Amino acid sequence: MRKTNIWKSPRKNPIQERSRLTVDSILEAAIQVFEQYGYAAGTTARIAERAGVAVGSLYQYFPNKDAILVALAEQHIAECHTLATQAFAQTREMTLSLAETLRLVVKGFIDLHAANPQVHRLLSEEVVPPLEVQQAQMAVERMLVEEVQQILASYSAVDASRRSLVAYVIVQVAEHLTHQLVLHPPHKLTPEACVDEVVQVLLGYIQQQSIGCDATRMVSGTQ
């Protein structure tokens, strides 16, 4: 993945019915195989076998191994985009407290990760995807940051000058904590308790903003 940077787009647009089924089964098989063996050791032969097709057929739809990962990435990113859009739409439709809104957002993040933990892990950790995919990932992240920023604005929770930075940090924290949660769920903690905890982190951070900008000074006063 890192070595060969030849990322091409799928060879053909599978319009026909059977083609689509084949492509889907290959992608599904790829997820399982990459999860079980990792990307490097997840051979095309194994993917084809699990998909129930011949290697040759695999190469009929994907010009090379990397293209499978790209397809997976694009699919995953699109899914994320949809999920995020829906979640934020909800927060706008309903009239909620900041905490409840945050809970909804965090819930959305968890859904994002739960959708395909393996693919997400693959893309965010094991592999360095092609620029094209990286940009798509960053676009989604930018969108998340912007949405959070709007939420902050709508609640007048944070000074405008810091809103962008705070939103970025919130996305980072939410991203990592939910990621961790989905991949390594801590026993002795119900999913709801987990969400509560993440919300507390974010809420605490936001409330901190209205107290003062300089952490040291702020806390000094507290003591």
Next chain:
Amino acid sequence: MRKTNIWKSPRKNPIQERSRLTVDSILEAAIQVFEQYGYAAGTTARIAERAGVAVGSLYQYFPNKDAILVALAEQHIAECHTLATQAFAQTREMTLSLAETLRLVVKGFIDLHAANPQVHRLLSEEVVPPLEVQQAQMAVERMLVEEVQQILASYSAVDASRRSLVAYVIVQVAEHLTHQLVLHPPHKLTPEACVDEVVQVLLGYIQQQSIGCDATRMVSGTQ
């Protein structure tokens, strides 16, 4: 890495001067090569070449490729342990506000990651290390959580019943944010400003604790 789990210890103990030099150059080269190509594509030939030795020499000191990573891991973990111990020792020696203590802790985390960002990334993301190494990693994390817990206790900042959980979350957040900071330093933000931001997140979370346990209720009341 995932497939073959044969992790052995180094072949010979490099006592002699020349040996140590060779081993060091191999480890240094390995870091660079793994960083540039990833673990799977980071071939032993490339490592040897960059180290300026023959492959044979590499295998004189490491029984196989995985052993190089283990050596790297052990070296890195030891370094982390030392760094963490020192940082926490400082917080105890000096009389500081909670915020200042947190800043010291965050500074320690950043040093931890800055020491060998690539190796850290390799171990925490790309690769599934042998149990032995995993346990060492977990031991360090447990130690971090415990130290943070003691800090919380010394400041009576968090209810005893939640202290352990809060400490765990703090370590997670600090861990990820500093990791992100070191690997992808956001331009338009000085390092100090970064530290401030992380401290605010943690501080906000901690102060949240003294207000109420249930985030929703707590915030509802606030509004």
Next chain:
Amino acid sequence: MRKTNIWKSPRKNPIQERSRLTVDSILEAAIQVFEQYGYAAGTTARIAERAGVAVGSLYQYFPNKDAILVALAEQHIAECHTLATQAFAQTREMTLSLAETLRLVVKGFIDLHAANPQVHRLLSEEVVPPLEVQQAQMAVERMLVEEVQQILASYSAVDASRRSLVAYVIVQVAEHLTHQLVLHPPHKLTPEACVDEVVQVLLGYIQQQSIGCDATRMVSGTQ
């Protein structure tokens, strides 16, 4: 061969026509290459080259180098079994003198060795085959000893108490002499003359039995 004792079964069952041809050409090439270079220096690359295929094809049908030898062994042992069965069946169908029967048996042994002298040499001398193959070899030998024993019984040539031992010795002698004959045919001696000689050794040994059990005493009396 001695070091790594990982013997697996062939990777896939060659059902298709082309596959079988490839497998056969590989086995044939292996015989030649092992004969010319010995097992250790008979590299898979050389075998593939002589077989006119790529190394990859070799590994499509054999999981590793040892598996080739195992296949060779099994093939050879099966051939031996068939040959031996046929030879002994002949001796039963026809009414022959002991000498003529022995000649038939010796002829069978020679055919056994002539079938694949190189493979036989490989298995019996150069290499330590896996237990599985060893047992098959021993099974064939046991069968030979038993058949010879029955012949001895049918001719009442040897006292029952010594029949088993004598049969064992006969097989040993026949085995080695014919082996030697096929591999290093002595010039100045026609094949028939060779057979005659072996038969004389065996016949002499058998006739010795009816004279007396103690060689020394027996011969002393003769002088």
Next chain:
Amino acid sequence: MRKTNIWKSPRKNPIQERSRLTVDSILEAAIQVFEQYGYAAGTTARIAERAGVAVGSLYQYFPNKDAILVALAEQHIAECHTLATQAFAQTREMTLSLAETLRLVVKGFIDLHAANPQVHRLLSEEVVPPLEVQQAQMAVERMLVEEVQQILASYSAVDASRRSLVAYVIVQVAEHLTHQLVLHPPHKLTPEACVDEVVQVLLGYIQQQSIGCDATRMVSGTQ
């Protein structure tokens, strides 16, 4: 061994005391290592280690790995020559029956093999030695055949025209049977009983000669 046919003589004649000790320890170690790992897998490093010297020292006395085997061979062949000469000298000094003489000869053969079974196996089976060594081996064998021929002559046991052939066969049989005996001693048979058996084979064969030259005719007459 088969691949590289570069057999040179030892680099230097170890006259000095310490040198001889080193050479001897290397040869002794080589025997053990070749026995345990086989020739191909018996590395020079292991030999040196077991001999308690550095690899470099090994190469001070032997130009390459094969040279060690040659030295072993020459040593072994010389030993065989000595042993054989002594054994046959005995048969001449004493006045013995043919059977007793044969027993002495067989005893000699066993001593030959018992001296260094491993080296003998190595040379006669696993490895194709250089022409030089092969010739030395053949010279010893020729000597054995000649001695046996003289014994046959002295006992007027075999017609002069067949004496050479019979002697050759006797050596072959004795050679193989004793070889087998030493390497795979059959349980349920005392060493003495083994010797008896071999003597019987040989004696039977010899006595056969005085009956008739053509096995078929001879046996036909018997019927």
Next chain:
DNA sequence: AATGAATGAGCCTTCATTCAT
């Protein structure tokens, strides 16, 4: 002379990719 670290050709094996059927 002795040492043992260094060397690198060469071995076994894998796997992405192609192409005849």
Next chain:
DNA sequence: GATGAATGAAGGCTCATTCAT
């Protein structure tokens, strides 16, 4: 379009041999 046998470059690793110390 589908198949899967064939391909061969490339990777991990070994070990006979050399040479600076």
